[in-house]
Amino acid sequence: MNKQSECKYSGYSADRAKYPEKKDGKPVIDLDSHKFTKIWQGPQHPGVTGNMSVEIIINGDEIIQAQTHVGYLHRAFEKLMERRKYIQCFPLVCRICVPEPDTNEYCVSAAMEDLAGIVVPEKAEWLRTLNLEMSRIASYLMWIGGQAGSLGMGAIGQWTVGMRDFWLDLFEEMTGGRVYHMYMIPGGVRKDLPDGFIEKARNLVIRTRKLLKDVENTFLSNAVVKSRLQGLGVITPAMVDEYGIVGPNARSCGKEYDIRINNPYVKYGELDVKMITSTVGDAYARAQLRYEDMHQSLDLISEILERIPKDGAIQAKLPNVLNWKIPAGQTYIKAESTRGEHGFYMVSDGSDKPRRVFARGASYTHAIAVLEKLAENISISDLAALMVSLHTCPPEIER
C-alpha cells in the first residue's frame, strides 16, 4: 500500500503556532477578530453523511476547529425496547442503521438467544452469515458512492448504488423487504431461500466483481482521488485505543481487529476470513482496505452459497412469543459491521421485556471524537471526503 508521503497540508502546520493562539491549552477563537469564520456543514448539506452537522471554524480555508452536532434523528430505540415484548424489539432495530440494518438484527436476536439459552439451528446460522455478508456488500457499495461523490465524482456512485439495488433485489427475494429486512428473527431466520436464489446470487457476485474492476480503474487508480485522499485524515496506531477506533478505520493503520476473526460468530469460524490491514492510516488506505474487504466478502458469499445445507430447520422452537420471558441476566453481543464493532448490551430482569438495551455503534466515536480531531487543519473542501472516509452513519450514532 501507499506510504503516507506527500502530505500537502504540511505547509499549514507552520502557521499553527499563530492561529489560533492558545491559552491554558485551549485555542482562543475571537470571531470578532475577522481572522475566523464559523460555518455549519449540515444538517442539510450534501457533504454530510446523514442527519448530522459539523460546526467548523475556519481561517482562510483551513479548518481550525470542528465540532460534531447530533440530535436530529434520535428515536430512542433503546428506550422503546424497554417497553416492548422481546419479539417486538426485533422489527425495531433494523432502523438503527439504514444502510446496514442486518448487524442490528443479528445482535439483538443473538442477545435474546444468549440470555434465553436458545441454540440456533445450523442452517439458520448459514443463512444469517449469508445475510450479513450481503449486507456488507450493500453497505460498501453505498459507501463508494459517498466517497466518490464527496470528491465530485457522481458517476461512480450511480454505478455502485445501482449495483446495490441488485443486492437489494436479492434481499427482497430472501427476506421480503429491500431495505429493512427483518429476517434474523430470534431463534433463526424467517424464511428459507426461495427457488433459484443461489443461482441469482452467484451471477450477482460475478457482476459485482466486474463493477469493482471499474471502481478500481476509475477511483482507486485515479490521480485526482489519490491526490485528494492520500495523507488525508491519518489515523495513527496510538489513536486507535485512545479513541476506541474500530473496523476498517483501525485496520487501516495496522490494528489487527476484525470480530469475524477475533471472536467468530455465526459461521465465520468455519470460513476463511483474512485479516486485511494497512499501515498507512489515511483516507486512501481506508478506501483500498474497504475495496479489498468487498472482494473478500464476495469470496465469502460464494463459499457460503456452496455450503448452506439444503435441509434442516431454519428456526429453533421458541416459546409462545406473547408470553416469552427471558431469565434474568446480561449479555453483550458484537459483530463486525462495515464500520467496525457493532454491539448490543442487553439486560433482562426475568420479565417479558428487556430491562435495558444499549446499542453500541462504531459511528459514535468515528463521527464525533475522531472526526473532530482529524478535521483540524484540513481544508474545508476535504471535510466531506474525510467524513465519508470514516464511514460514519448518523442514525447509528443517535439510535
Next chain:
Amino acid sequence: MKLKDVLSPLRVWERAAQKPWTIKDPLNDRPGADNYRGFHKNDFSKCIGCGTCEEICQNDAIDIVPVEGQETVDGDSGLRPRIDYGRCCWCALCVDVCPTSALTMSNDYTWISDNPEDYRFIPGADKTKWQDAETGYERSPDMQLINFDRVEMAEMHPGQRDKSFIEIVKGYNKEQAMKEAERCIECGLCIATCPAHMDIPAYIAAIRDDDIENAFRILYETNPMPEICGRICTHKCETACALHNNGDPLAIRWLKRYIADQIPAGKYQEILGTKHLEDTKLNKKIAIIGAGPAGISAAYYLAIMGYKTKIFEALPESGGMARYGIPEYRLPYDQIDKDVEYLKTLGVEIQYNTRIGQDISLEQLHKDYDAVFAATGLHLGRSTRITGSDHQRVYFATDLLREVTLGNEIDVAKNIVVIGGGNVAMDITRTLARLQNQKFGKVQILATCLEAEQEMPADLEEIVEAREEKAIIEPAWGPVDIEIKNGKISGLHVSKCLSVFNSEGRFSPEFDENQKKFFKADMIVESIGQGMDLSYLSEGIKSKLKFSPRGRIEVNEKFQSDLKWLFVGGDIIEGPDVIHGIANGYLAARGIDGFLTK
C-alpha cells in the same frame, strides 16, 4: 503522479456503450418478489377475530373492530383487524403470529389515494386494488412464534388400566403445566364459549406466574367444582381455542385440574377468604334438590352470599351424574368429595337418601324455605323400543353405571353390545370391558351407533381409549331388532345408517335396508340418551308451570320458573353436562338472591 493513474479512469467511456439498468415501467415490469411484505390481505373464512395480530403489533397499527356481516359465534369473535398504514412498518409480525394463517401480505406495494382516511382499512372487508394480487409474504411453516403442540399428558397405558378403575390421566406436573400455560395467546374466545364464562386466560396466566392460589381464586369466581370440571368437563372452550385452527388447542381442562390438584382441601377456606362466613348469615333459607353440579354450584354461591342453604339428595352421596354416571377411572370419587367437603365447611347442609316427592313433598319445601332450586338431573334411561328391548338382559347404561358406583354387583355377560355413540355409551362400554376382564379375563364388547365415526358425539379420546381397551366400535349402524332364542338374547340386527339428520338438521335417520349386519351378544345395553324424572312435581304444581314441547320446564334467564319461588336448572334445563349445570347454578343463585332481596 503515475501515468497509469491518469489514464486508467478514462476506461469509464466503455460504460457509455452499456445497456442502462433502469427499468422503464417499474410498476408493470417489476412486480414485488414472491415473498414481498406488501399490503395486507385477510382471508375472512379463516380469521376468527382473536386479536393476536393487534396484540403483537409494536406500532399499535391494528385495531380489532366489528365488521358488517360477521357474526359472533363460538370460536369467532366476529371482529376483524383494521390496519392503519400511517403506523404500520410492514414487519409482518402480525402475519407470523396469526394462529389461523388468515393474515398474509400481497406483493403489491403501490397505493395512491388523496384521502388519508383510506389508509386505515380492514383487509378482507374493504375493497382494495390488491385483493386479487399474488400473495407475497406468508408465515413459513418452518417458523413459529406461537406454539401449536400441546404438552403431552401422562396416562396409564392400556395394559395397566384395562382391569382397574384407578384414574387413567396422571395430571400435569408443575413444569408441564407452566409450559402448556405458556402457549396461551389470551384471545379470550374460550371465555365466550364456556357456559360458565370462566376467566380462562386469567387463571392460565396465574399458572405461568406460578401463583396457584390466585389461579384457584379465579376458578372459584365462576366454578366451585374445579376438581370435577378439571377432569370431565366437556371442554367446549378447547374447541373454541384459537390454536385449534392450526394445531392442538390448549389443554384448558388439564390446567384447571392442575390448579385444583395443587391446593390441599384444608387450605380452601383460607385461600378463598371464606373462613368467617357464618358470622354474616342472612335470615333466608333455600332448599336445593339434587347434589349434582348445578345444585352444588347454586349452594356455593348462595352460601357465600350469606344464605342458609340445604341440599336434599336422593342417593347416598353427592355429585349427581358426575358420581353416578361417570366411571371412577375418569373421575375418582375422592375428588368429588374434596369439592363437596369444602362446601360443607361453608355451612351448607346436605341431607342424603331423601327423595323429594316421596320422603318430603315439594309443597313442604316451599313452606319451609324461602326459595327452592330443583336440579334433579337426567337419571332415567331411554329405550330404542325395538323388538326385544323389553328383555330382562337389556339394560340402560345409566342404571348400570349407578349400580357400579353404589358398589352393587351387576350382570356382566361374556358378550355385550352397547347401543349408543356418546360419552355415556363409551363410559359403560369401558366400564363393562373392565368388569369382563376382571370376571372372564377377556373383553368381548361392541358399541354401535347411528353416527358415522367422525360424527360420533363422544370425545375422540374416549373412542380411542375404548379401542385401546379392546372394545370394538362399529359406527353408522341402526338397531333393527334384538334376536331372542329360547328366551335368551342371541344378538342385535342392524342396518347401515346413511345419515342421521335431515337437511334441516332434524333427527331423521336414513337407512340402507340392503346392508345388514348381526352383532352377536347375550346382553344389550342401551345408551341413546337420558330422560328426566319429574315425578316430584305434583299435579297442582305442574298446572302452574309451563313446559316446552320436549317436556322441559320453562324458565327465564335467571332460571326462575312461573312459580316465582321455584328455580330449576342443570341437565333438566340445559346440557347435559357438568359445566352447563355449574353455570346454571351460578345464575340461579343470583336469580334467587334477586328474588329474595327485591
